[in-house]
Amino acid sequence: MPLDTFERSTPRLFNRGPTPLVRLLLATALGIFLMVADNRFRIGDTARSVTATVLAPLQWLGAQPVKTVNLLGTYVTTVETAKQTQEQAATLMAQQALKAQRADLLMRENQSLRELLSLEQALPIQARAAEVVYIAPDPFTRRVVINKGSNAGIVEGAPVIDASGLLGQVLRVYPFSSEVTLIDNPEHATPILNSRTGERGLAYGDSQSPQASALEVRFMASNADFKVGDVLTTSGLGGVYPAGLPVGTVSLVDRRSNTSFTRVQATPAAKPLALGYVLVLEPQEQVKSEAAASAASAAAAAKADRKAGAAGRNRPGVKQ
Incomplete structure (x- = not known):
């Protein structure tokens, strides 16, 4: 038999890479390291933000078929159903108007009670x-x-x-x-x-x-x-x-x-x-901080107005 018929490459037995178990352990260790690093140092926030920005157009495109189906379903609604919906909406609107009037009255009463009791106003x-x-x-x-x-x-x-x-x-x-x-x-x-x-x-x-x-x-x-x-x-x-x-x-x-x-x-x-x-x-917390800052600026402005008024009354030639 000619010698050139034998394969001149290294047998596959001696050319194997890492075993599947070693690869699994390496992948698991890498995953645990990345999770711990992301939890402690938030290294993935930038990647998440970039990924979310890139995927935003795809998310919008993916939502369009659902919106299209919903629009088609709306157009298929019968006239009788539309009339019933309109009647129910009118009845509900009247009920909500009555509730809104009562709620407005209760809010005014609540505000008056808070003023009487010197309580903090609702934000x-x-x-x-x-x-x-x-x-x-x-x-x-x-x-x-x-x-x-x-x-x-x-x-x-x-x-x-x-x-x-x-x-x-x-x-x-x-x-x-x-x-x-x-x-x-x-x-x-x-x-x-x-x-x-x-x-x-x-x-x-x-x-x-x-x-x-x-x-x-x-x-x-x-x-x-x-x-x-x-x-x-x-x-x-x-x-x-x-x-x-x-x-x-x-x-x-x-x-x-x-x-x-x-x-x-x-x-x-x-x-x-x-x-x-x-x-x-x-x-x-943000609402309270903004309200506190607004109250502080209003108090500072009122104090400045009082000082300006007092200085104007105390100037020479100004009659008291």
């Missing part, structure tokens, strides 16, 4: 409209993305509400979009108040509930006064959320004999996984 709440463009693909993070970012004045920590109640809190802000952590995230705490009894607590997302979205008021005493149907609102503690925002309705109260705590479960008032329009509120 005005500024809001910016935004739209939920998509839901985070990871079901365990419980986040949505809105189409407004730092260019629109959105800041981290800002509360987000929809037409029904509290939706969540801004977690990360990019130039043209923002990530919002939903209130049913198991790691997110919301200070709540039982509107019926005045009891306060912390509501977390309940990941063990069979419902698609649920809240759990943790660490409530066994004698806590909670009943099914109680309305939960934000308590205003912590300076994150303004007081009085609807959070949810109690759906389960489980008083267990083998523990000193009562399990309280609630259904969120907002619709966390629904695409639609939301309002982004200013953080309460």
Whole structure:
């Protein structure tokens, strides 16, 4: 047999690279290192911001088919349904007008009572409209993305509400979009108040509930006064959320004999996984600091006016 028929290359047995186990260990170590470095030194913020900016047009394009389908569905609505909707809207508008008049009267009475009791006036709440463009693909993070970012004045920590109640809190802000952590995230705490009894607590997302979205008021005493149907609102503690925002309705109260705590479960008032329009509120700490700065500037201006008036009266030739 001729010698040139034999393969003149190195046998594959002696030309192998790292084993699959070694490659897996190297990839795992690299991933852990990057996660720790990002958590401690936030080395990935710039990359996230650049990636979000680059993907913003693609996200917009991806949302267009859904908007087109929604528009087509709107055009297909029958005339009879449109008439019924118009009648219902007119009735609701009349009811809301009556409620608005009563609310205006109550606000004036509340302001008068605050003036009599020398209480601090309620701070005005500024809001910016935004739209939920998509839901985070990871079901365990419980986040949505809105189409407004730092260019629109959105800041981290800002509360987000929809037409029904509290939706969540801004977690990360990019130039043209923002990530919002939903209130049913198991790691997110919301200070709540039982509107019926005045009891306060912390509501977390309940990941063990069979419902698609649920809240759990943790660490409530066994004698806590909670009943099914109680309305939960934000308590205003912590300076994150303004007081009085609807959070949810109690759906389960489980008083267990083998523990000193009562399990309280609630259904969120907002619709966390629904695409639609939301309002982004200013953080309460920012509102308070702006109000304090405005009050300080007003006091300084009034003091300067008083000094100028006193100096004018004390000038020679000015009759008292």
